Amino acid sequence: MIRSDRTAARFILLVAALAAVSCSNHLGPHRDLLVGVPATTAPIPADDELSVTYLGVNGYLLRCGGQSILVDPFFSRVPMHHALFGGTIAPQPDALAQGRRAGALPDRIDAFLVTHSHFDHILDVPPLHAQLGGKIVTSETGAFLCEAAGTPRPALLPSSPGAVHRFGPTTVHVLSAQHVLVFGTVPFPGEITAPLSEAPTKPKDWVLGTPLAFLVEMGGRRIYIESGGVLGSPPPVSGVDLAIVGTALGGQSDRYPEAARALSATYVLPSHQDNFVRPLEDGFHFSPLSDFPKIKSLHCNERLPGQLVLMDYFHTWTLPGPPK
Ligand SMILES: [Zn+2]
Secondary structure (H helix, E strand, O other): HHHHHHHHHHHHHHHHHHHHHOOOOHHHHHHHEOOOEEEEOOOOOOOOOOEEEOOOOOOOEEEOOEEEEEEEOOOOOOOHHHHHHHOOOEEEHHHHHHHHHHHOOOOOOOOOOOOOHHHHOOOOHHHHHHHHOOEEEOHHHHHHHHHOOOOOOOHHOOOOOOOOOEEEEEEEEEEOOOOEEEEOOOOOOOOOOOOOOOOOOOOHHOOOOEEEEEEEOOOOOEEEEOOOOOOOOOOOOOOOOEEEEOOOHHHHHOOOHHHHHHOOOOOOEEOOOEOOOOOOOOOHHHHHHOOHHHHHHHHHHOOOOOOEEEEOOEEEOOOOOOOO
């Protein structure tokens, strides 16, 4: 009880810090690193191509021919005063519809991949799954949360590191991961090991579960995706075409060089850097807790492997060149 109070207090501090900042903090100064075109204008990639669409926070659509994978989609941007004052949060149908349009999401999805069970990664998964179908690869905790939110059990693939899933020609390897520390601790820790008697309604109900990362083999490419990590636990794969690396907190940027060296990617895309308490229609603003200039200088000064790239909301990038 004491621990959860402390966690809640830290979460309130985090949200208050995000909400307090109103200054602009756009991608403009880094436009030389931007890749992709508006998703609504992007061609569907061929069977031997792979495209990535950025959906905000840590949300991505990976596409190759007729295959589609959604990672951590989160469009609802729930009103944070509800979270601050112990209110309820819920998926926002209008935001889901707008996100589907702006991201040019296909009508059917092969699989959802969920890196962990905090609400900014999983809240929108059950309603989007109800619309788009497919399987949901998540931790055991995430599976119980989705089931409580209405997802039929057969659609769920509760997974631990080491699991491998195949969706047609696409292979998904489930990898171990760590959650970033926020003010020295992990927000809303915990596991759910039995069916819930009622649906989750408050931020604290979406407990972390086992954090996961993924290696997606699709369209002849290898894509690594995580939502963050800690120093001393580098990603367990190397030599990928694209590494999507969680960099939500500037204070944790010491971990970035270790991750980039381990991954040895052709392209590195820092992720989860945006201010997710602002509505998506406001456009991309860096979170005041992130520090992309520091990431950029580390990448250049330490000559880390891979070309550093950035993506704007609802932009689609077809990976260029031959696979690594
Ligand atoms: Zn989280």
